[in-house]
Amino acid sequence: xxxxxxxxxxxxxxxxxxxxxxxxxxxxxxxxxxxxxxxxxxxxxxxxxxxxxxxxxxxxxxxxxxxxxxxxxxxxxxxxxxxxxxxxxxxxxxxxxxxxxxxxxxxxxxxxxxxxxxxxxxxxxxxxxxxxxxxxxxxxxxxxxxxxxxxxxxxxxxxxxxxxxxxxxxxxxxxxxxxxxxxxxxxxxxxxxxxxxxxxxxxxxxxxxxxxxxxxxxxxxxxxxxxxxxxxxxxxxxxxxxxxxxxxxxxxxx
Ligand code: GDP
Ligand code: MN
Ligand code: MN
Numbered sequence: 001x002x003x004x005x006x007x008x009x010x011x012x013x014x015x016x017x018x019x020x021x022x023x024x025x026x027x028x029x030x031x032x033x034x035x036x037x038x039x040x041x042x043x044x045x046x047x048x049x050x051x052x053x054x055x056x057x058x059x060x061x062x063x064x065x066x067x068x069x070x071x072x073x074x075x076x077x078x079x080x081x082x083x084x085x086x087x088x089x090x091x092x093x094x095x096x097x098x099x100x101x102x103x104x105x106x107x108x109x110x111x112x113x114x115x116x117x118x119x120x121x122x123x124x125x126x127x128x129x130x131x132x133x134x135x136x137x138x139x140x141x142x143x144x145x146x147x148x149x150x151x152x153x154x155x156x157x158x159x160x161x162x163x164x165x166x167x168x169x170x171x172x173x174x175x176x177x178x179x180x181x182x183x184x185x186x187x188x189x190x191x192x193x194x195x196x197x198x199x200x201x202x203x204x205x206x207x208x209x210x211x212x213x214x215x216x217x218x219x220x221x222x223x224x225x226x227x228x229x230x231x232x233x234x235x236x237x238x239x240x241x242x243x244x245x246x247x248x249x250x251x252x253x254x
Pocket of ligand 1: 039151
């Protein structure tokens with residue numbers, strides 16, 4: 001068994017309004033059931049999610065948090081603008097974004113963007129993935145899956161990894177429940193986070209720095225799913241999320 005991960009070379013610096021699907025299709029001949037993995041950074045750039053730090057006016061909550069934590073109030077405002085709940089303020093802001101993704105700084109980024117600018121994360125990454133997927137399918141004439149990725153930290157472990165924040169035509173979770181293990185025992189709980197695993201694999205070629213590889217195509221794994229899929233299916237329901245419950249308790253105490 002094997003699969004390929006192919007870096008799409010020579011993608012330019014992406015600007016607001018750029019047509020990512022044609023930029024990609026001009027640089028790689030896509031095949032049926034390819035999984036096109038796109039860094040959220042370039043999706044956000046194309047969608048114009050670029051803001052000048054000095055233009056951001058901090059609101060009351062941002063000023064309060066900044067006073068408590070010593071962080072830049074404008075950066076704090078940018079994070080709050082994309083957050084629906086704040087769990088941790090310092091040493092980093094851990095939030096759930098408006099689209100439901102829980103991560104540090106709501107994905108607002110100062111890296112791989114010009115000095116003095118902030119790059120927000122795509123506001124509805126599933127919708128961005130669907131739009132890109134439909135255009136890529138139309139331009140290439142192939143059946144494709146798309147994953148938009150970002151680099152996220154993990155609870156309990158040092159080191160960040162690529163994760164899926166938006167998807168198109170791929171089920172993000174592979175359920176092993178009901179399948180047998182090597183000894184014939186029926187698996188009862190295992191669900192494999194395949195979209196995150198693919199994002200992690202692609203991130204090995206993207207890296208985090210000046211590599212200039214924001215698109216990777218995974219070929220040879222069949223996860224194509226002809227139907228509605230949402231990364232939101234991977235967010236643990238509120239009543240079962242013990243970590244969020246714990247963090248809310250801590251916030252009340254402080
Ligand atoms: P994120 O994980 O989505 O936040 O994206 P990163 O900032 O980690 O960048 C992932 C990859 O995309 C790295 O190889 C960057 O050098 C590259 N990258 C970021 N922006 C651009 C761009 O506008 N053009 C090109 N060609 N590469 C970019
Ligand atoms: Mn990022
Ligand atoms: Mn990254």
